[in-house]
Amino acid sequence: MRRTHLIAPAALAAALCLPLTGCAGDTRAAEPEPVAPRGLTAQASSATSVHVMWNKAATGDITAYEIYRGKTRVKTVSADRLMVDITGLKPESTYEFTVRAKAEGGAASPLSRPVQVTTRKHTATDDEPPTAPTRLRARASGPRAATLSWRAATDNEEVTAYDIYQRGSRIHSVDGDSTAALVTGLRPGTDYTFTVKARDAADNSSRAGEAVGLTTAGASDGTDDASADTAPTGFRVGTHADDGAHHLDLSWNPPDTGGDVSEYQIHLNGRPATTLMWGAKAPEGRAEHSFFITREAGKTYRVKLRAKLPDGNWGAFSAERTVTTG
Known part of the structure; x- marks a missing residue:
């Protein structure tokens, strides 16, 4: 007598799925793994x-x-x-x-x-900086990039690099043989002011050439994300007294820029009060800072801060907090 073997429905479904790339009950698609960047x-x-x-x-x-x-x-x-x-x-x-x-x-x-x-040879006796680059020109290359060009500088030894600055922050460098650069990582719908300095192998830098400004195009989806996600979050303010002096105690989560944020501007009562720059590596994760504010108890302050972004602009302000000493 031939025996008949019964297969449970769940087991049958699993068996049928094995040779197939997808089944009606499994709609998940594997996310593609990132590939190694090229052109380094x-x-x-x-x-x-x-x-x-x-x-x-x-x-x-x-x-x-x-x-x-x-x-x-x-x-x-x-x-x-x-x-x-x-x-x-x-x-x-x-x-x-x-x-x-x-x-x-x-x-x-x-x-x-x-x-x-x-790396290049250090010339200890070279203390003469290059001349400043001239005739700087800039044009927006879409919402997130700009193309700059300039006339070459001269040096008593050799110009080895040109450094591009945006509002005083160096954001890019190119070889000393170059007289143009594509600056990426900008934000849509944002005003930028660029300058360029020449540098030699001894790290002598020229003065900045003339500044040039531009505004990047708006985002392709029609939104203007110039300040999106640039504000510190989770901002908290407290006070403590030490030997008759009152201090403000700040803590916050840095904005997600993909790298370290090492400079912040702290505002008190709507006005810039101080600039915080980490002397060593910026803290990973939540940041904390404490500083002297007054010797008087019962003084009230409105406090907020903003970060210097990798593109050289200031980001959006954190939420404003109110605190009273003592």
Whole structure:
């Protein structure tokens, strides 16, 4: 007698799904893993710095890029930045750099192919800066980039790099043979003011050339996100007394710029009061700062702060808090 074997419906469904790429009961699609960025280059800007650039990762929902010197991660930048300056290096030394992409959820790509670069020779006796670049021109290249061009500077030795500044913050560098640069990582619908300085191998910098301004185009979806997500969050203010002096105690979460935020402007009662700059590495995660405010109890202050962003602009203000000493 031939026996008939019964298969439970759930087991049958599982069996049928095995050879198939998808079944009616499983609609989840695997997120593509990020691929290693390509086109990595490293340029020795001086005896102590290197400018690293790469191409945008081709696949994956990229949230950040991590830059490695050898096996050490030295920088993390947001997904819309494709370049970074690595400083504090030794003259006439060879370094190897790689970069990898990070996706939402924490998945990481393999490291890019490595590139090696040797920093320039330090000229200790060279204390003469280059002349300033002239005839700076700028045009917006879409909502998040700008193209700059200028006339070359001269130097008694050699111009090794040009540094691009936005409202006093250096945001990009190019080789000394270049007289143009594409600046990326900007924000849609935002006013920018650029200047350029020339630099030599001894890190002598010229004075800034003439400034030029532009406004980037609006976002492609019609929104203006110039201040979106740039405000510190979770801002808290308290006070404490120490030997007859009252201090303000601040804490906050830095805005998500993809990298360290090392400079903040603190406002009291609607006016700038002080600028906070971290002397060492900016804190990861929640930041804290305390400073003297008065020797009087019962004084009330309205407090808020904002961050200096990687593009050189100030971000949006945090929520304003009110606190009374004592």
